[in-house]
Amino acid sequence: MNRISFKNLMAAAYVLLLGTVVLASCKRTYDDPPPTGVPGIVANISIRDLKAMDTAPYSVVHITQDLVISGIVNMDDKSGNFYQQISMQDSTGGIILRLAGSNLNTSYPVGRQLFVKVKDLYLGEYGGMLQLGGGADSIDGGVTLLSPVLQDRHIIKGALNQPLSPKVVTAADLATTERDRNRFSYANMLIQLSDYQFAAADTLKGYADVGAAGNRIANQGCATSTNTRITVRTSDFSNFATSRIPSGRGTLTGIYSFFGSTKQLSLRDTNDVQFINPRCTSGGTGGGTGGGGTSAPTFTLTGSSPYSFTFTGLTNTLPDGVRVGMTSTATTNDT
Structure with missing residues (x-):
């Protein structure tokens, strides 16, 4: 009787031990978390x-x-x-x-x-x-x-801290037709524009106005062409709204968008403006083909007025890059 009870006790202990091992194994498998950043879903359309x-x-x-x-x-x-x-x-x-x-x-x-x-x-x-x-x-x-x-x-x-580099583009890359620019261009993508500067008048302002969004004009290099112009639009609720617009020249990074026919750039913060080069001063708002920060050549004329300039093929306007001015007394005939 006692021997039977002992055998039954040993058998029960063995079964209990085996069940504990199985339960522990199941629990350990159940608690294993899924791999970080892998949600178990894939995209099926771009x-x-x-x-x-x-x-x-x-x-x-x-x-x-x-x-x-x-x-x-x-x-x-x-x-x-x-x-x-x-x-x-x-x-x-x-x-x-x-x-x-x-x-x-x-x-x-x-x-x-x-x-x-x-x-x-x-x-x-x-x-x-x-x-x-x-x-x-x-x-x-x-x-x-x-x-x-x-x-x-x-x-x-999904996973955090995924690599994200801006697309280095030119103004020509952004100049597409109204319908195509959504599908084929850089709308709502992170882009970078090189050799840009803000309009001189905007360097006296912050990124946004008091109680209103800011629309600051930036252009490439030294030309005044509107073809390379982009509007940097900033909410007056942004934490850098009152930060002063930099006066130098360099790279602009941000999210490209447009409203109607106006090309726009939204900054994530002021680190998206890297103006480490001196400002180009030979143009208007900046922009265009030139730049480099060099001044246009000047010539000193002596003698009696009036002076005459002849340009081949000139109609009613001066050639690109040519400006005529006076450093002393000017009259209404000076142009």
């Missing part, structure tokens, strides 16, 4: 091809297909220059996500990869720019904000 679904100007498209885009956040609301929206890009293009809420940068900071399930979202234009949102805005046009609840359903957060 941002460029998604934007191509908008075929009519200023229309709103309700997306009904099971589509997923993926990209890196290139601008958030940390500096206050964006409000209730972020921008993201892949290798083919960029797009605005209109999102309700503040401090979006805590969930969707610059450099984070996002996967967006776009089924039942809306794609629409505002000022010519395509945006994704939660519905059609029948009052202001474009799309409405996506609520926080729907953000959790549609936006899957």
Whole structure:
């Protein structure tokens, strides 16, 4: 009797020990977290091809297909220059996500990869720019904000601190037709422009005006052509709104956009302005083919007025780069 009880006790202990090992193994497997930044979802359409679904100007498209885009956040609301929206890009293009809420940068900071399930979202234009949102805005046009609840359903957060380098472009790269520039250009992408400076009058101002957004003009090199001009638009709610516009010359980095026919650049912060070269002073707002910070040659004429200049092929205007002025007494005939 005692021997049977001892055997039964040993068997029960063995079964208990085996069950503990199995449970411990199961628990250890269950607690293993998924790999960081891998959400288990993949994109099945590029941002460029998604934007191509908008075929009519200023229309709103309700997306009904099971589509997923993926990209890196290139601008958030940390500096206050964006409000209730972020921008993201892949290798083919960029797009605005209109999102309700503040401090979006805590969930969707610059450099984070996002996967967006776009089924039942809306794609629409505002000022010519395509945006994704939660519905059609029948009052202001474009799309409405996506609520926080729907953000959790549609936006899957990926890995942080993903590499993001600006596309080095020229003004010619940004000069496309109204419909094509959404699909084929750099709209809502992080770009960089080289050899730019702000208009001389704007260097006396901050990035934004008191109670109003700032529209500061920048141009390339020393020419006065409007073809290379871009408007640096800054919200008066940004944390650098009152910072003084730099007077030098260098690179401008930011998110490219446009409103109608006006090409615009949105800065993420003042680090996007790297003006380490001296200002070019031989032109107007800056811009164009020249630059280098050198002055135009001058000539001193002696003798009696009037003086005569002859340029081959001259009609009613002086050739590019030629200016005639007086350093002493001037009359109404001086031009």
